[in-house]
Amino acid sequence: MTERVGVVGGGIVGIALARLLTGRGDDVTIFEKESHLAQHQTGHNSGVVHAGLYYKPGSLKATLCASGRVKIREFCEEKRLPYREVGKLVVAVDASELAALAEIERRSIENRVPDLARIDDIVRLREIEPHTAGVAAVHSPRTAAVDYSTITEAMAQDVRAAGGRILLSHEVTGMAEENGRVRVTTPVFDDVFDRVIVCAGLHSDAVARFVGADPAPKILPFRGEYWEMTPESASLVRGMIYPVPDPRFPFLGVHFTRGVYDAVHVGPNAVPALSREGYRWLRISARDTWESLSWPGAWPLAKQHWRMGVDEISGSLIKPLYYRKARRFLPELKISDLSHRAAAGVRAQAWGRAGELIDDFAVDQVGAVTLLRNAPSPAATSSIAIAEYVAEHYLAPTPRSRLHRR
Ligand SMILES: Cc1cc2nc3c(=O)[nH]c(=O)nc-3n(C[C@H](O)[C@H](O)[C@H](O)COP(=O)(O)OP(=O)(O)OC[C@H]3O[C@@H](n4cnc5c(N)ncnc54)[C@H](O)[C@@H]3O)c2cc1C
Structure with missing residues (x-):
């Protein structure tokens, strides 16, 4: 039916x-x-098709990233959209980072990252990225660059061709249960559906409140700021060069990314945003800021990570500090090579009541409403696989009540 x-x-x-x-x-x-x-996270990201190096083996992130990468590649092939396997090098700059690099290698092997190689030889390192400095690395040649906005538009064409309706400038302002179905309201529209799926990114917790879902997890917005390299200096980077990430944080650290259209970006950092759509420091929402500050988990989080926060905010405001981080693994980089700030993105990262990170993708079900509560990176890579997972587990013809978080 x-x-x-x-x-x-x-x-x-x-x-x-x-x-x-x-x-x-x-x-x-x-x-x-x-x-x-695609005006928010989808249109403001690094454009990387991740190969699954970092994620906890067995998690939704690990499994859906692996299958999602293949599905995005096939989709780009079918639609003749650009897909460039520029490859990615995760570089340990000194011996203190070797243990964390070994853990990434271990996870990558368990996650079956294709064609992964451990590099201990500086000559080999320089063959892959001639200007990088480091003592060891892991190389993922299948990591690719794409344009997620274009991919989304191509998917939307399929939706329209199959008879789907896309209502732009329609903000959902209310949802209510009505005889087992769901009434959806916007300022100019009102209708009833058999089921509703919420994929509202930075607003996913706010929309969840319409149907009385648990307020946790809460979205705390973190802005990621980029610099673009001058065309002359972009040749310092062939593909993608990443640091070994700090395992205590969900973000990957400032890295170099050669994008699908050849520009090289440095970033993103991770600074708390003062609005859910706070793409700049001065874009402030009193309501969003109050909601973040009054969330019980915000304070344990701030207490635990304040040093990192100060460091990231300083780098955001003071270019030489940002530059210093980037230069660690690209010593020839000059400050003037960072030509201008590129468009920033804001990450929708979900946190629990005690300030704990919700690392994995998370889905809630309330009656006939399915809520994607946490879809951070690599959700763009994994998007087609997430859709299949949600359809299989939550959108069976008879609605099932189910909560899945790992
Ligand atoms: C800086 C940055 C870098 C990233 N890099 C990568 C990367 O390289 N690779 C990768 O795989 N992932 C990356 N990600 C993550 C990736 O972009 C997201 O996981 C993905 O785009 C999530 O898609 P989404 O559709 O869930 O959310 P979004 O793209 O944010 O879409 C949510 C949509 O819901 C709409 N909406 C919200 N509330 C309402 C409402 N009430 N009514 C109607 N509409 C509403 C919004 O306007 C928005 O268009 C990055 C993210 C950021 C911010």
């Missing part, structure tokens, strides 16, 4: 889900509050 399905959010995850559901014959309506698709 054809189901009437509402999807809240026109980022890559919402559109991938809508594409799958229209493909199986459902009657799908997408609500997106902006006037274009």
Whole structure:
């Protein structure tokens, strides 16, 4: 039987889900509050198709990133969209980083990252990235660069072609249960659906409140700022060069990324944003800031990570500090090589009540509403696989009540 399905959010995850559901014959309506698709995380990211190096083996991130990478590559091939396997090197700059590098290598092997190689030989390191400095590295040649906005638009074309409706400039302002179905309200629209799926990124906790879902996890927005390298200095970087990440944080550390259109970006850092859509320091929302500060988990989080916070904020405000971090593994880099700030992104990272990081993808079910509560990186890479996972586990013809978090 054809189901009437509402999807809240026109980022890559919402559109991938809508594409799958229209493909199986459902009657799908997408609500997106902006006037274009992919205006938030999907259109403001590093454009990396991750190969699955970092994620806890067995987690949703690990499994859906691995299958999602292949599906995104096939989708790009089918639609003739650019997909460049520029490869990625994770570099240990000194001996103190070797243990963390070994853990990444171990996870990568368990996650079956294709063609992964450990590099202990400086000559080999320099063959891959001639200008980098380090004592060891892991190399993932299958890590690729794409344009997630273009991919989302191509998926949306499939949705429209299959009869799906995409309602832009339609912010969902309310949802209510009605005889086992769901009434969705926007300022200009009101209708009832058999089921609704919420993929609202930075607003996923706020939209979850409409249906009385648990306020946890809470989204605390973290801005990631980039610098673009001058075209002359971009030749210092062939593919992607990453530091060994600090295992205590969910973010990967400032890295160099050669994008699908050849520009090289440095970043992103991770600074607390003062608004859910705080793309600049001066974009402040009193409401969002108050919500973040009054979240019980915010204080243990701040207490635990204040040093890192001060460091990231200083680097955001003072270019030489940002530059110093980047130069650690690219010693020839000059400060003038960082030509201008590129568009920043804001990450929707979910945290628990005690300030604990919700690391894995997380989904809640409330009646006929399925809520994606945590879809941070690598959710763009994993988007098609996330859609398949959600459809299989949560969108069976008879709604099941289920909560899945790892
Ligand atoms: C700086 C940065 C770098 C990243 N780098 C990578 C990377 O290299 N590779 C990777 O795989 N991932 C990366 N990510 C993560 C990736 O971008 C996200 O995981 C992914 O885009 C999430 O997609 P989404 O559709 O869930 O969210 P979004 O793209 O944020 O979409 C959510 C949509 O919901 C809409 N919405 C919200 N509330 C409402 C409402 N009430 N009514 C209607 N619409 C609403 C929003 O307007 C938005 O368009 C990065 C993220 C950031 C911020």
